[in-house]
Amino acid sequence: MFTRRRFALVAITLSVLILVLAAVSGVLLLLARNDAQSGLSAVRAAEAEMQTAQLERAPVQHITRAEIDLRKARDAFSGAAGLLGPLRPILDRVDWLPGEGHRLTGAPIAADMARDAAAGTLLLLRGLAPAASVLQGAPHGSSRTSLVLDRLAGSRSLFIAACGQLDSARRSRRRLTAAQAGALGSSLSTLDRRLPQLRDLCRGLELLPALAGFPRARTYLVAYQDSAELRATGGFIGSAGLLTLNRGTARQQFRGTAFAQENATVPSPQPMQLYNREPFWLFRDSNWSPDFPTSARLERFFAALDLHREADGVIDITPQGAADILAAVGPLTVPEYHQVITSANVAQLADYYAHWAPNPGPAALAPGAQSKVFIAIVAQYVLARLSRLSAADWVRLAQKAGDAFQHRDILVWTSDGQAEALLRADGAAGEVSRQAGDYLYVVDTNLSFNKISPYIHVSERYSVQVRSDRWLRARLVLRFTDSAPADLATHGRGPGYGLLGGPLDYADFVRILVPNGAELIDQSGWAQPWSPGEAYGRTMFSGYLLVPWRKTETVTLDYVTPPNVFDWSAGSIYRLMIQHQPGGHPDRIRVSVTSDGATHRWSAPHPDLDWSVSTPVQPQPFHAVPLPAAPMPVVAPGQWIEPHTFLAKPGV
Numbered sequence: 001m002f003t004r005r006r007f008a009l010v011a012i013t014l015s016v017l018i019l020v021l022a023a024v025s026g027v028l029l030l031l032a033r034n035d036a037q038s039g040l041s042a043v044r045a046a047e048a049e050m051q052t053a054q055l056e057r058a059p060v061q062h063i064t065r066a067e068i069d070l071r072k073a074r075d076a077f078s079g080a081a082g083l084l085g086p087l088r089p090i091l092d093r094v095d096w097l098p099g100e101g102h103r104l105t106g107a108p109i110a111a112d113m114a115r116d117a118a119a120g121t122l123l124l125l126r127g128l129a130p131a132a133s134v135l136q137g138a139p140h141g142s143s144r145t146s147l148v149l150d151r152l153a154g155s156r157s158l159f160i161a162a163c164g165q166l167d168s169a170r171r172s173r174r175r176l177t178a179a180q181a182g183a184l185g186s187s188l189s190t191l192d193r194r195l196p197q198l199r200d201l202c203r204g205l206e207l208l209p210a211l212a213g214f215p216r217a218r219t220y221l222v223a224y225q226d227s228a229e230l231r232a233t234g235g236f237i238g239s240a241g242l243l244t245l246n247r248g249t250a251r252q253q254f255r256g257t258a259f260a261q262e263n264a265t266v267p268s269p270q271p272m273q274l275y276n277r278e279p280f281w282l283f284r285d286s287n288w289s290p291d292f293p294t295s296a297r298l299e300r301f302f303a304a305l306d307l308h309r310e311a312d313g314v315i316d317i318t319p320q321g322a323a324d325i326l327a328a329v330g331p332l333t334v335p336e337y338h339q340v341i342t343s344a345n346v347a348q349l350a351d352y353y354a355h356w357a358p359n360p361g362p363a364a365l366a367p368g369a370q371s372k373v374f375i376a377i378v379a380q381y382v383l384a385r386l387s388r389l390s391a392a393d394w395v396r397l398a399q400k401a402g403d404a405f406q407h408r409d410i411l412v413w414t415s416d417g418q419a420e421a422l423l424r425a426d427g428a429a430g431e432v433s434r435q436a437g438d439y440l441y442v443v444d445t446n447l448s449f450n451k452i453s454p455y456i457h458v459s460e461r462y463s464v465q466v467r468s469d470r471w472l473r474a475r476l477v478l479r480f481t482d483s484a485p486a487d488l489a490t491h492g493r494g495p496g497y498g499l500l501g502g503p504l505d506y507a508d509f510v511r512i513l514v515p516n517g518a519e520l521i522d523q524s525g526w527a528q529p530w531s532p533g534e535a536y537g538r539t540m541f542s543g544y545l546l547v548p549w550r551k552t553e554t555v556t557l558d559y560v561t562p563p564n565v566f567d568w569s570a571g572s573i574y575r576l577m578i579q580h581q582p583g584g585h586p587d588r589i590r591v592s593v594t595s596d597g598a599t600h601r602w603s604a605p606h607p608d609l610d611w612s613v614s615t616p617v618q619p620q621p622f623h624a625v626p627l628p629a630a631p632m633p634v635v636a637p638g639q640w641i642e643p644h645t646f647l648a649k650p651g652v
Helices: 002-049 052-057 059-091 101-137 142-154 156-175 178-184 186-211 270-276 292-307 319-329 346-355 374-388 391-406 417-425 486-491 563-569
Strands: 218-226 236-246 249-256 313-317 332-334 339-341 410-414 438-446 456-466 472-482 506-514 519-524 528-535 538-547 552-561 573-578 588-595 598-605 611-616 639-642 645-647
Touching: 002 059, 002 101, 059 101, 101 142, 101 156, 101 178, 101 186, 101 391, 142 156, 142 186, 142 374, 156 186, 186 391, 186 410, 186 417, 218 292, 218 319, 218 374, 236 292, 236 374, 249 374, 270 506, 292 313, 292 410, 319 346, 319 374, 319 391, 332 374, 339 346, 346 374, 391 410, 410 417, 438 456, 438 472, 456 573, 472 506, 472 538, 506 552, 519 538, 538 552, 563 573, 573 588, 588 611, 598 611
Parallel strands: 218 313, 438 573, 456 588
Antiparallel strands: 218 236, 236 249, 313 410, 332 339, 438 506, 456 472, 472 552, 506 538, 519 552, 528 538, 573 611, 588 598, 639 645
16 A cells, blocks of 8 residues: 555656646747747848948948847847757657657757857957948058958957857757758748858958968969869869969969960879870979869979969969859959950850950960960959958958858968968868768869860769778769760860860869778779879879760779778768869769668769768777878979879979
């Protein structure tokens, strides 16, 4: 009897406790909902203050009001996160509830994400405010630009902190499942749209002063790349110049298609010698390495041979990078071509004047430079426009520059160690990633003597099996289809300068970078495979591929990867990073990972950014393979850059 009474008492106590918990949870959820709604209202008010028209008229006042609104939003979202935090153990177990389950399980993550996004945006505005006061009060001119850069440089610590908060918000966003994201509705969709823009703006503001010649002047070798003839860092170098930036002033010395006197004494990379019959390595082919800091040093090395002058840094720009900048500074009237140049037409006009126009450029230029001068003349007008930018224009410029960095349509390397470290920390250095885990980077190099890269359709299928000993058995299938239009036949020579194919055929030297220590088992589909080797801290597979016009060729590689890729997670998580090639445009990448009897699949149509996937795996004992530290290449005469590429001494 005593036992039954005791049991009944415990049952009653538990029932009361559950009712109390339910009541408290309901109150907390209601309070959290009210806080979240207050935060959203404050965010909308801040967004209204930051409209372009407002910033054009009185940037300081509207930034100040937006700061007040964002402070309210941050505090409201912090309150919601604080209320939801204690409920996480309960909310994590109610996803089965019809209608509201996924919304409830996602609510704590969404509150954290909103709090960090609001806090990061608030820090951004605090950093922008001093520059806005200059733009509102100082007259146009180079001195105003110098003052803006000075204020932005002084706010660098705020921008770094803002980037950290926005990165935290992005990490929270990745924790939301598709079902949770769908249940949270339009508010999350707005954040998904704004968060990358804010991160791009943050990155651009952090980098801008140091790269723009503040506090000391910098001279950059600027290479304008043509993505229609794809190369490792974005495209064939069609023209180049020296750009000096000094506290808001800019001076450009355009050098044309090639430098006046090209040094022709350094042997070219072995694939170029064999397939393109080009015995010498010239500046126009110096962006050979897929690791941009290495390519930048090569470009500077070959430019110095020709110009007898060494630049402080290197900037490589694709047509899309030029379009991004024009989207920020606005349309430009260019009298030399009787054209209004915009972000929508700059790439097409650059291609037209380079390859199609009967009268390609200003008659005052030498014939060899006329066809390639267009983009340099546009750059002069862009530089002149900088001194007249408004606060809204500067915000757009920083955001578009950040976007171009993220997509690697603008690549920057500088010999200034501090500035280069900043680029690396922001993921804007364009280097071969050394992120731990599985890794894949497919690098295409057009060796066809034609401009048909936009018409080559590429798809990648990567399948990996995680074995019980945690070795990976991987298969990579690459499909290349040549769909070039027939009228391109008059604007190309073809593989081997016509000896290995016609003007509409495609030749590609493909390099595939995978984790260090990977071993090739089998491969097929190449016109000629090349031996594997170590490069940039990775293992490199490579081969020469010929794709006839209107045909499809398929390359298949089977290889194994040592279990070292699990070291970072102690064997509990499989993670894959697929790096994006600047100027590349694969149609689709498909990934499947089989582990512990289950297969997970992902697909990315038209990816234009680095892409990562991950999935938990059951921890199993594994033994990492001892691998020597893989050094990065030294760009100096007498050194190997990568397998099959040796930098010889000039004149030897």
